[in-house]
Amino acid sequence: MEMNKMHEGMEHQQMHHSHDPHMGMSEHDHHAMMIADFKKRFYVVLALTAPIMLLSTMIQHFMGVNWQFKGSSYILFALSSVVFVYGGWPFLAGLVSEAKARNPGMMFLIGFAITVAYSYSVAIVFGLKGMDFFWELATLILIMLLGHWIEMRSVMGASNELELLVKLMPADAHMVMPGMVHDVKTDTLKANDVILVKPGEKVAADGIILEGESYLNESMLTGESRPVQKVKGDKVIAGSINGNGSFKVTVSHAAKDSYLSQVVKLVDDAQKSKSQTQLLADTAAKWLTVIALITGIGTFMYWFLTGQTIAFAMERMVTVIVICCPHALGLAVPLVVAKSTALSAKHGLLIKNRTAFENARKITTVVFDKTGTLTLGKFEVSKVVSFNKEIKQDDLIRLASALEQNSEHPIATGILQKVKDLKITIPQAQNFKAITGQGVGATVDGKRVLVVSPGYLKENKLAVPGEYQANDTETVVFVLIDQHLAGYIALSDEIRAESADAIKTLRQENIKSVLLTGDNSKVAASVSKTLGMDSFIAEVLPHQKLDKIKDLQINGEFVAMTGDGVNDAPALAQADIGIAVGSGSDIAAETAGIVLVNSNPKDIVSLILFGKATYRKMIQNLIWATGYNVVALPLAAGVLYSRGVLLSPAVGAVLMTVSTVVVAINASTLKVKE
Structure with a gap:
């Protein structure tokens, strides 16, 4: 059942947080007031339930006393009317709004059950033959109020995670x-x-x-x-x-x-968004409501037509309807959603698409973009080699730096850092032109200079002189001056300390890891081997990444792709789950379903394991919420009546409350494994 319809604007509003950090407080206060309201109604009903029970003929009969006096039934009627109107008000208001919305749910069922019980008991007071069940009505409302009060506190715990994020912003x-x-x-x-x-x-x-x-x-x-x-x-x-x-x-x-406001908005949107599991729970809750009403009325008809009293038949109907309330089912998924989304955000895992997050359990292959995820992404110049005696090494790097000074690329950063260390002045570059995925070109000091990848040389059939030597871990860019190969700059990038652990954990989970990089095959093979990865795909241009992901999917793999979210956007969109890494505050613009604030590969593993844990919690909650109905409903209908087993409406209410609280507690135990 949809959360905000479930309690019709009364209870679950704390899930819908304001986007303004300072507005969040009033939302929280409103929820605290709701809890206080249920608490107050509970204590008033508790005070009135004692005299109602003592005045009830059935309870007196149990106790073997007769405290009836003239007008006692009217006092009982008056006290019960207060309980019905004051204690039952949240449920009656819910019944009206759910009926108006033509979406009968939990409030409709409880409202219907207490109205039937009250109306019948009033008719007894004013002349109808039979036993009233005012005491059942009072205990039923009492337990329902207690259940809601406990459950709302649990729900508040789940939403507190988001409140904590909101409160991070100082006033x-x-x-x-x-x-x-x-x-x-x-x-x-x-x-x-x-x-x-x-x-x-x-x-x-x-x-x-x-x-x-x-x-x-x-x-x-x-x-x-x-x-x-x-x-x-x-x-x-x-x-x-x-x-x-x-x-x-x-x-x-x-x-x-601010970054924080974007995160709060993102968490808020993700908490409100529906995934397949939530839609499954909604459908189940709708069916449970229909089953409750049909079984309830069927139970009444059966007992009444087989010669039982109208009071007995009514009591069975009320118990069936109360037990069948799809309350635990309605909360089963939303509570886990609220908890998991906010917890993730605190660990730097930002969920933008709930379905992508829950599908993390299906991942069979993780494709890693090498630079900045498995490696630190901090390229340092390891050597500068000139093929031309007239061009010094310093000249080569000086000309290259002119082309790289406006680029954010890690290789450019590495070259510029080297120039800074050598205290070389960077010259001006004109007629700048980028060669997609292969490098850059510009006019510097009147010469046409290109800084390109090995792929460019291959494509343009340019031979590399014999003195070219780069080891397996180095990334190389070649410098061309006026169409002549002038030399190369080799840079190396350090592998992150956490990468090997991350790949090892993936292997334990039977998930393949694939390295996808624009870098040369030697570097890719070296990194892949060092980390123990399953395979690598090297020398790919940004637009080819998409095709490589497609190839894996055609082979039946469920692919998660990690990339930096900017040049990897098409591939991230193509992957079954796109994970953007290290994109910091550009979280709003990404095509990825999930954003990792840090570029740490361990976070990717945490995300997959947490996705699995979250899904497990949802399924546990769904099984519990539907399973208890399978057992309790026939008992409530009186299947074992001949053996003397019968559930009263109050016991029905206790069972329903317990099932809801179990679901709430189970959701609150969700944790992110570090």
């Missing part, structure tokens, strides 16, 4: 004005404002450090447990916790565009 910031520091509300900050962050405080906005340095704890945002050193020019994320230094930050954008 105030120290804005630096000429000659003074002034405290302002965080949501009034705009781009280019300067704020001061003192030791131990939370960073109030995304931005760049202007002066000062410190270590920041970003674990609640990225899952990275170690404090990260930040110096002038480094990016900081709102919500991270400052260590013992103080620094000034130039704000990058308003609070609503």
